[in-house]
Amino acid sequence: MTTEPAKPVRRTTVPQLAARKGGDPIVSLTSYHAHTAAIVDGYADFILVGDSLGMVMHGMETTVGVPLDLMIMHGRAVVRGTKKALIVVDMPFGTYEESPNVAFRNAAKIMKETGCGAVKLEGGSRMAETIHFLVERGIPVMAHTGLTPQSSHVMGGFKTQGRQEDTWPAHEEDAKAVADAGAFAVVLEGMVEPLAAKITKMIDIPTIGIGASADCDGQILVLEDMLGLNSRPPKFVKVYGDLANQIESAVKNYAEDVRDRKFPTEDQVYR
16 A cells, blocks of 8 residues: 655745635734744634734833844744744834835844744835835735834824724825735734725735724734733733633642642652
């Protein structure tokens, strides 16, 4: 009997993801570690190593303080833990705004040192020139408009975008500008539903919603939020797990067993 060798698992590519516009919804989550990435990899089309790791994992108040080396370290871990999903790494604040040349230098560093398939940067029309510059030089770019957390100080906090309809044209122009510049997809964050739905119909690249519309071409959430590890998740999060209570219960039981000398037992020692 002959057995055929197993087909190698191939990662989702940028063109494959871009081709999903208007098709089956794109599934995405964030991940910052190899072990959670390995779990998410079985279900997600792309995994974002988001600069939200600064707040989620390192206790920062905003994403502004996240350094490039930290993104690279976590990006490497996620790439190592995965085989199938496209891995996208956020460019942190201060690594791309100065000029297209600076952005290229830092984006190339991220891709070379992590092995990721694309980078993501925040900003609409003002970043169109930089996006075009990167794409022309072989750096796939996912854009991010609407509520842009790195600009939270300018915005006055994490505020929903598009509540006043007279602001819609600016958001529409941002989305068109990044699409025209060559971004292969755009994250729409914290945006009122009818505006996000309108933008999704308006542009030719996939929209990925987070606190936006079910009409977007895909959705993304912060993994720790949807697993119940955030005691105050944003309104747009649906909590699918209860890990905070499960972890606390496990730690409590462990501590009690140690103090009562019930752990380790014969099953956990060497003879």
